[in-house]
Amino acid sequence: MLDIKFVRENQDVITQAMKNRNGSWDVDKFNELDESRRSYIADEEAMQAKRNTASKQIGALMREGKADEAEASKEEVRALNEKIAEVSAKRSEAETALNEMLCRIPNIPHESTPVGKDETENPEVRRWGTPRKFDFEFKAHWDLGADLNIIDSERATKLAGSRFVLLGGLGARLERALINFMADTHGSRGYKEWWCPVMANGNTLYGTGQLPKFEEDLFHTTEGLYLIPTAEVQLTNIHAGDVLEASQLPLKYCGYTACFREEAGSAGRDTRGLIRVHQFDKVEMVKFATPEDGFNQLELMVEDAENILQLLGLPYRVISLCTGDLGFSAAKTYDLEVWLPSYDAYKEISSCSCCTDFQARRANIRYRDPNKFKGTRYVYTLNGSGLAVGRTMAAVMENYQQADGSIKVPDVLVPYMGGVEVIAADQL
Template identity: 55%
Template sequence: MHDLKYIRENPQAFDAALVRRGAAPVAESVLALDENRRALLTEMQNAQARRNEASKAIGAAMGKGDTATAEALKAEVAALKDTLPALEEQERAAGEELDTLLAGLPNLPADDTPDGADETENVEVARWGTPRSFEFEPRDHADLGPVLGLDFETGVAISGARFTFMRGQMARLNRALGQFMLDYQTGQRGYTECATPYLVRQESLFGTGQLPKFAEDNFQTTDGRWLIPTAEVSLTNSVREQILDESALPIRMTALTPCFRSEAGAAGRDTKGLIRQHQFEKVELVSIVRPEDSAAEHERMVESAEGILQALELPYRKMLLCTGDMGASARKTYDLEVWLPGQGLYREISSCSNCGDWQARRMNTRYRPAESKGNVFVHTLNGSGLAVGRTLVAVLENHQQADGSVTVPAALLPYMGGLTKLEITA
C-alpha cells in the first residue's frame, strides 16, 4: 500500500516511479478519489455537528416558548438523520474505491533498481565458483533422478502434473537439505526458527501482496482459507496490526515449510522435472527492521542465502533485478541463480527482496521509536534460504558421477545417516 500524503505532495514523482515499473500513471485518479472522499467526510462531519447543535437548540427554544422555532429545528434534525446515513455510505464507498485502486498498485522501485522490461535486462553483480568440467556428458536431473529414487510417474498418478514422489535415499537427501538450511540460518545467521500455519486468511495474503491481484496463482480451500505460497506470508503477518518497541528490532525469522502454487501463469513452462512444482519445500527468511536499516539488512539476507550455496559447492551468480522483472511487493530484489550443468544454464534458486514499508502499510505494522514521538511503519524483507527442490536439482546435476551416482556434499554428511553417495537402485 502507498502513502497518500506522499502522493499528494509528490504526484509527478509517484507517477514517474510507476512508469519505471511499466505501470500507467495514476496520481491524478488517486488524488481525485481522495479529494472526493475527504469532501464527503467533511460534509458528513458538518452534518453531524449541525444535528447536534440543532438538537440542543430545540430545548432552548421550547424553554422560551418558541414553538415555531422548536418545530423547525425538529424538522431539520429529522432531515439530517435521513441525510447522514446516505453520506456515510457515500464516504465508505469512496474510501473503498480509493483503497482498491491503491491496493492494486505495485511498490515503487528503489533508486538503484535498474530500469528494464524483463529478465534480459537484469544486471549481474557477482559470480561465485567455477562450473565443473565433466569428463562425460552431464545429465539433466530429470534423466538422472528416476533410478536414484526421484519418481515422477507416481507423483503424477497420485496428484497430476507438477507433483513428485521421492523414495529412499532421494527422500533422505531432500530432508537433509532442508534440515541443513534451517540449522545454518538459525545457528550461523541468527534467524529464529518458527513453525507456522500452512493455511491463512485472505487478510494475510493481502498483507504481503498476493491478494487481490494474484489470486489465480494461489490455492484456496473450501472454507475460504488459502494455502501458503511461501512462509513469507505467515512469518511477515506474525507482526500484523502491532506497534513494536524499537528495542525488539530487528526481528529475523525463518521457517521450513511446504509451499503451494498454482503456477497459473506458467502453463507449458518447466513441466519436466522439479523446477516448477505445485508443492515444494522452502526455507524462508523474513526480517522486520527500522527503515534506516533495511538496505544493510537486504545485503545481509542475500549473504545468508549465498552461504548455503557455497557450503554445498554450487556455482552461482548474483543478479540485481530490473524494474520489469521484480515482484509487485518489492522495491529492490537480488536473485541468486545456480549453475545447472545438465541444462547448461543458470536458474533462479533464491530471490531476496526489500519491500520497504509497502507490506507494513497493508498490515498496519509500526514501531515506536525510543527518542521521538509518533509511530513509524517498519520495513519488511523476505528471501529464500533456499528453495529445497531446486537445491536438490543443483546437487544432483553438479555432483553427479559418470556411473550415474551422486556424491553427497560434505556439508550434508551429518544428516545422511552414513550415506556418502546416492547410487542406482534399479
C-alpha cells in the same frame, strides 16, 4: 500499499515509477476519487456540526416552553441525519474504490534498483564458484532421479496430476536433509525458527501483497482459506497489528513450509523435474528493520542465502532485478541463481527483497523509538528464500553426479543423511 499522502503529493514520481515497471496507473481516476472522498468528508463534518448545534437548541427551547420551535429543530435534526447517512454512504463508496485502487499499485523501486524492461536487463553483481566440466556424459536431475529410483514423476502424476513430485528412499531423505541443514544454518546466524500453518486467510495474504492482485496464482479452499505460496506470508504477518520496540530490531525469522502455486502463465516452461511445480518445499527468511537499516539488512540477508550455497559448494551468481522484473511488493531485489548443467545456465534459487514499509502499511506493523520520535512509524519488511529446497536438490544432484550414475553427498549434508555419503542404485 503506498501512503495516500505520498501518492497525492508525488504523482509524477509514481507515474515514472510505473513506467519503469512497464505499467501505468490512472492518475485522473485517483484524483477524482480522492477529491470526491475529501468533499464528502467535508460535507459530512459540516452537517454533523449543524446537527449538533440543532440538538443542543432542542433542550434549551423545551426548557423555555417553546415547543413548536423545539419540534422544528427536531425535524431539522431528522433531515440532517438522513442527509448525513446519504453522504456517509457515498464517502464510504469512494473510500472503498480508492483503497481498491491503492492496493493494486506496486511499490516504488528504490533509487539503486536498475531501470530495465525485463529479466534480460538484470545486471550481474557477482559470481561464486566455477561450473563443473564433466569428463563423462552428464544427466539431467530428472533422468538421474528416475535411474536411481528417487524421483518418480509418473506416480506423482497418477496421485495428483502434472507438476507434482514424488520422492522416494534417499531422495526423500535428501529433501529432508536439505530442509534441516538450511534451518539449522540460519538458526546459527541469529534467525528464530517458526513452524507455520500452510493455510492463510485473506487478510494475511493481503498484508504481504498477494491479494487481491495475484489471486489467480493461489490455491484456495471452500472455507475461504488459501494455501500459502511462501512462508513469507505467515512470517511477516506474525506481527500484523503489532507495535514493536526499536530495541528489538532487526528481528530475524526463518521457517520451513511446503509452498503452493498455480504457476499461472508458465505453461510449457520447465515441465520436467523439480524446477517449476505446484507444490515445493522452501526455507524462508524474513526480517523487520528500521527504515535507516532496511537496505543494509537486505545485503546481509543475501549473504545468508549465499552462505547456504557456499557451504554446499554450488556455483552461483547474484543479479540485481531491474524495475521491469521487480516483484509487486519489492523496492529492491537480488536473485541468486545456481548453476544447473542440464540447462547450461544459472537458474533462480533465491530471491531476497526489501519491501520498505509497503507490506507494513498493509499489515499495520509499526515500531516506536521514544528517544528519536513521538508516536509510531512503520517498519521495513524484508524476505528471502533460504533456499528453495527442490531447486537446491536438483542442483546438488546434477553438480555432484558421478560417472557411474551415483551422486556424491556434499560433506555438510552427510550428518543429515545419517552418514550416507553416496546415493547409488545398489543402496535402494
